[in-house]
Amino acid sequence: MTDDALLSHVDARGRARMVDVTGKAVSARRAVARCVVRASEDAVAALDAEPDAIPFARAAGIQAAKRTSDLIPLCHPLPVDEVDVRIERGTGQLRVTATATVLSRTGVEMEALTACGVAGLSMAMCLLRGDPRARMDELTLWHKSGGRSGDWNRTEP
Numbered sequence: 001m002t003d004d005a006l007l008s009h010v011d012a013r014g015r016a017r018m019v020d021v022t023g024k025a026v027s028a029r030r031a032v033a034r035c036v037v038r039a040s041e042d043a044v045a046a047l048d049a050e051p052d053a054i055p056f057a058r059a060a061g062i063q064a065a066k067r068t069s070d071l072i073p074l075c076h077p078l079p080v081d082e083v084d085v086r087i088e089r090g091t092g093q094l095r096v097t098a099t100a101t102v103l104s105r106t107g108v109e110m111e112a113l114t115a116c117g118v119a120g121l122s123m124a125m126c127l128l129r130g131d132p133r134a135r136m137d138e139l140t141l142w143h144k145s146g147g148r149s150g151d152w153n154r155t156e157p
Contacts, residue, residue, distance in 0.1 A: 029146030031112035043130030061085040061119030
């Protein structure tokens with residue numbers, strides 16, 4: 001496989017493989033992912049009566065980030081240094097942002113995405129009773145930094 005290959009976890013023969021990171025330098029790496037949980041205004045407002053719902057979802061996201069390599073095949077197990085999950089309420093929606101940091105030879109993007117996704121799913125699960133149409137949308141990587149490729153920021157939604 002060459003360095004300019006489009007798929008990182010596929011070898012020259014098209015077989016799945018774990019990326020060899022032994023030649024990479026250890027550096028501080030950070031990633032930020034976001035998603036939106038959408039539901040009726042009434043369902044989101046019902047969170048006022050459930051003070052444990054948002055902290056529960058935050059904890060679920062943090063725990064998921066720590067277990068990413070158990071959930072995503074070929075993902076390197078990383079000793080994440082910090083995972084922060086924030087959930088902000090809006091009208092008929094919750095905005096979930098997860099930030100993961102690590103000192104490692106490989107990036108922490110999957111950990112940020114997993115934390116965000118699991119926190120978002122946890123919130124959607126809480127909202128389903130009040131709105132069976134509750135859903136999670138737009139799970140997306142917004143920022144990554146560190147390592148050989150340097151900084152990257154998403155500029156469009």
